[in-house]
Amino acid sequence: MTAVAAKYAEIRKLGAEVLSVSVDSHFVHKMWQEHELSKMIPGGVPYPMLSDPGGRIGRAYAVYDEAAGVDIRGRFLIDPDGVIQAMEVLAPAVGRNVGELIRQLQAFQHARQTGQVTPSGWAPGKQALTPGPELTGKVFEAWKPGEAD
Amino acid sequence: MAVMVGRAAPDFEANAFVDGTFGVVKLSDYKGQWVVLCFYPGDFTFV
Structure with missing residues:
Protein backbone atom coordinates (compact mmCIF):
# COMPACT_ATOMS: atom_id res chain seq x y z
CA MET A 1 0.00 0.00 0.00
CA ARG A 103 -2.22 3.60 -17.09
CA GLN A 104 -5.65 1.96 -16.81
CA LEU A 105 -7.05 5.03 -15.08
CA GLN A 106 -5.74 7.25 -17.91
CA ALA A 107 -7.09 4.87 -20.55
CA PHE A 108 -10.58 4.64 -19.01
CA GLN A 109 -10.66 8.42 -18.62
CA HIS A 110 -9.66 8.83 -22.27
CA ALA A 111 -12.38 6.40 -23.34
CA ARG A 112 -14.98 8.15 -21.20
CA GLN A 113 -14.07 11.60 -22.52
CA THR A 114 -13.66 10.77 -26.20
CA GLY A 115 -15.76 7.65 -26.85
CA GLN A 116 -12.63 6.09 -28.33
CA VAL A 117 -11.29 2.69 -27.37
CA THR A 118 -7.66 2.11 -26.45
CA PRO A 119 -5.67 -0.79 -27.91
CA SER A 120 -3.36 -3.06 -25.94
CA GLY A 121 -0.61 -1.15 -24.13
CA TRP A 122 -2.14 2.24 -24.89
CA ALA A 123 -0.70 5.18 -22.98
CA PRO A 124 -1.42 8.91 -23.27
CA GLY A 125 -0.14 10.24 -26.60
CA LYS A 126 -0.56 6.89 -28.36
CA GLN A 127 -3.10 6.04 -31.03
CA ALA A 128 -6.62 5.29 -29.81
CA LEU A 129 -9.33 3.96 -32.09
CA THR A 130 -12.81 5.22 -32.92
CA PRO A 131 -15.11 2.21 -33.14
CA GLY A 132 -17.58 2.08 -35.99
CA PRO A 133 -18.39 0.44 -39.32
CA GLU A 134 -15.47 2.20 -41.05
CA LEU A 135 -12.96 0.54 -38.74
CA THR A 136 -14.41 -2.96 -39.04
CA GLY A 137 -11.86 -5.18 -40.76
CA LYS A 138 -9.49 -2.21 -41.06
CA VAL A 139 -7.86 -2.18 -37.64
CA PHE A 140 -4.66 -3.37 -39.35
CA GLU A 141 -4.53 -0.03 -41.18
CA ALA A 142 -4.93 2.04 -38.02
CA TRP A 143 -2.91 0.09 -35.49
CA LYS A 144 -0.05 -2.43 -35.40
CA PRO A 145 0.56 -4.90 -32.55
CA GLY A 146 4.13 -3.57 -32.23
CA GLU A 147 2.70 -0.28 -31.01
CA ALA A 148 1.64 -2.06 -27.83
CA ASP A 149 5.21 -2.00 -26.49
CA MET B 1 -24.97 -9.85 -7.15
CA ALA B 2 -21.49 -10.65 -8.35
CA VAL B 3 -19.06 -7.82 -8.94
CA MET B 4 -18.50 -7.29 -12.64
CA VAL B 5 -17.07 -4.58 -14.84
CA GLY B 6 -19.85 -2.41 -16.19
CA ARG B 7 -21.98 -2.97 -13.09
CA ALA B 8 -22.51 -0.72 -10.10
CA ALA B 9 -19.89 -1.08 -7.38
CA PRO B 10 -21.54 -2.38 -4.18
CA ASP B 11 -21.95 0.54 -1.79
CA PHE B 12 -20.63 0.27 1.77
CA GLU B 13 -19.91 2.28 4.87
CA ALA B 14 -16.86 1.65 7.05
CA ASN B 15 -14.97 3.00 10.01
CA ALA B 16 -11.75 4.53 8.79
CA PHE B 17 -8.51 6.12 9.85
CA VAL B 18 -8.35 9.28 7.74
CA ASP B 19 -6.26 12.44 8.02
CA GLY B 20 -4.92 11.39 11.40
CA THR B 21 -8.33 10.86 12.96
CA PHE B 22 -11.25 8.40 12.99
CA GLY B 23 -14.22 8.79 10.71
CA VAL B 24 -16.80 6.97 8.64
CA VAL B 25 -16.31 6.57 4.91
CA LYS B 26 -19.13 5.77 2.51
CA LEU B 27 -18.34 4.76 -1.07
CA SER B 28 -21.31 6.67 -2.50
CA ASP B 29 -19.90 9.90 -1.01
CA TYR B 30 -17.31 9.70 -3.81
CA LYS B 31 -19.84 9.76 -6.66
CA GLY B 32 -18.57 12.22 -9.26
CA GLN B 33 -14.94 11.19 -8.94
CA TRP B 34 -12.86 8.15 -9.78
CA VAL B 35 -12.12 5.76 -6.91
CA VAL B 36 -9.33 3.23 -6.62
CA LEU B 37 -10.54 0.68 -4.07
CA CYS B 38 -7.68 -1.49 -2.80
CA PHE B 39 -8.11 -4.50 -0.54
CA TYR B 40 -5.06 -6.02 1.15
CA PRO B 41 -4.57 -8.93 3.56
CA GLY B 42 -3.49 -7.02 6.61
CA ASP B 43 -1.59 -4.24 8.33
CA PHE B 44 2.06 -4.97 9.13
CA THR B 45 2.42 -7.42 6.24
CA PHE B 46 5.10 -7.25 3.58
CA VAL B 47 3.95 -6.45 0.06
Missing part, protein backbone atom coordinates in the same frame (compact mmCIF):
# COMPACT_ATOMS: atom_id res chain seq x y z
CA THR A 2 3.00 2.30 0.39
CA ALA A 3 3.65 1.90 -3.36
CA VAL A 4 0.21 3.40 -3.96
CA ALA A 5 0.97 6.13 -1.43
CA ALA A 6 4.21 6.99 -3.25
CA LYS A 7 2.22 7.68 -6.45
CA TYR A 8 -0.70 9.30 -4.66
CA ALA A 9 -0.02 12.79 -6.03
CA GLU A 10 -0.16 11.43 -9.58
CA ILE A 11 -3.42 9.58 -8.84
CA ARG A 12 -4.99 12.70 -7.29
CA LYS A 13 -3.91 14.76 -10.30
CA LEU A 14 -6.05 12.40 -12.39
CA GLY A 15 -9.00 13.24 -10.12
CA ALA A 16 -9.12 9.89 -8.34
CA GLU A 17 -9.27 9.06 -4.64
CA VAL A 18 -7.73 5.93 -3.12
CA LEU A 19 -9.51 3.92 -0.42
CA SER A 20 -7.64 1.02 1.19
CA VAL A 21 -9.50 -1.77 2.97
CA SER A 22 -8.42 -4.56 5.29
CA VAL A 23 -10.05 -6.49 8.13
CA ASP A 24 -7.89 -4.62 10.66
CA SER A 25 -9.64 -2.13 12.91
CA HIS A 26 -9.18 1.60 12.39
CA PHE A 27 -7.22 1.55 15.67
CA VAL A 28 -4.69 -0.86 14.18
CA HIS A 29 -4.55 1.27 11.01
CA LYS A 30 -3.54 4.18 13.23
CA MET A 31 -0.81 2.11 14.90
CA TRP A 32 0.48 0.88 11.54
CA GLN A 33 0.57 4.42 10.21
CA GLU A 34 2.44 5.73 13.26
CA HIS A 35 4.87 2.85 13.76
CA GLU A 36 5.74 1.80 10.24
CA LEU A 37 4.09 3.57 7.30
CA SER A 38 5.17 7.05 8.37
CA LYS A 39 8.77 5.77 8.30
CA MET A 40 8.35 4.58 4.71
CA ILE A 41 6.34 7.52 3.33
CA PRO A 42 6.90 11.07 4.59
CA GLY A 43 3.76 12.02 6.49
CA GLY A 44 2.38 8.48 6.23
CA VAL A 45 -0.17 7.17 3.74
CA PRO A 46 -2.40 10.06 2.67
CA TYR A 47 -5.63 8.23 1.78
CA PRO A 48 -8.44 6.90 4.01
CA MET A 49 -7.72 3.45 5.49
CA LEU A 50 -10.97 1.55 5.92
CA SER A 51 -11.75 -1.18 8.39
CA ASP A 52 -13.65 -4.28 7.29
CA PRO A 53 -14.04 -6.48 10.38
CA GLY A 54 -15.53 -9.85 9.44
CA GLY A 55 -14.99 -9.18 5.74
CA ARG A 56 -18.44 -7.75 5.02
CA ILE A 57 -17.11 -5.42 2.29
CA GLY A 58 -14.65 -8.02 1.03
CA ARG A 59 -17.49 -10.51 0.55
CA ALA A 60 -19.47 -7.98 -1.48
CA TYR A 61 -16.44 -7.67 -3.79
CA ALA A 62 -15.64 -11.42 -3.79
CA VAL A 63 -12.18 -10.89 -2.29
CA TYR A 64 -12.78 -12.21 1.24
CA ASP A 65 -10.88 -15.43 1.99
CA GLU A 66 -13.13 -17.26 4.46
CA ALA A 67 -10.41 -19.73 5.53
CA ALA A 68 -7.76 -17.10 6.21
CA GLY A 69 -10.23 -14.50 7.48
CA VAL A 70 -8.70 -11.73 5.40
CA ASP A 71 -9.44 -9.63 2.32
CA ILE A 72 -7.07 -10.68 -0.44
CA ARG A 73 -5.36 -8.21 -2.74
CA GLY A 74 -8.16 -6.97 -4.98
CA ARG A 75 -8.15 -3.63 -6.79
CA PHE A 76 -11.25 -2.03 -8.30
CA LEU A 77 -11.35 1.04 -10.50
CA ILE A 78 -14.72 2.77 -10.04
CA ASP A 79 -15.87 5.57 -12.37
CA PRO A 80 -17.64 8.81 -11.35
CA ASP A 81 -21.03 7.11 -11.87
CA GLY A 82 -20.11 4.41 -9.33
CA VAL A 83 -19.62 1.74 -12.02
CA ILE A 84 -16.71 -0.74 -11.86
CA GLN A 85 -14.47 -0.26 -14.90
CA ALA A 86 -11.56 -2.53 -13.97
CA MET A 87 -10.78 -5.17 -11.40
CA GLU A 88 -7.68 -7.16 -10.53
CA VAL A 89 -7.22 -9.80 -7.86
CA LEU A 90 -3.80 -11.15 -6.90
CA ALA A 91 -2.84 -14.15 -4.79
CA PRO A 92 -0.95 -13.07 -1.66
CA ALA A 93 2.65 -13.62 -2.81
CA VAL A 94 2.71 -10.88 -5.45
CA GLY A 95 2.16 -7.15 -5.02
CA ARG A 96 0.47 -4.72 -7.37
CA ASN A 97 1.87 -2.67 -10.25
CA VAL A 98 0.85 0.91 -9.52
CA GLY A 99 2.15 2.10 -12.90
CA GLU A 100 -0.34 -0.20 -14.61
CA LEU A 101 -3.14 1.05 -12.35
CA ILE A 102 -2.36 4.63 -13.42
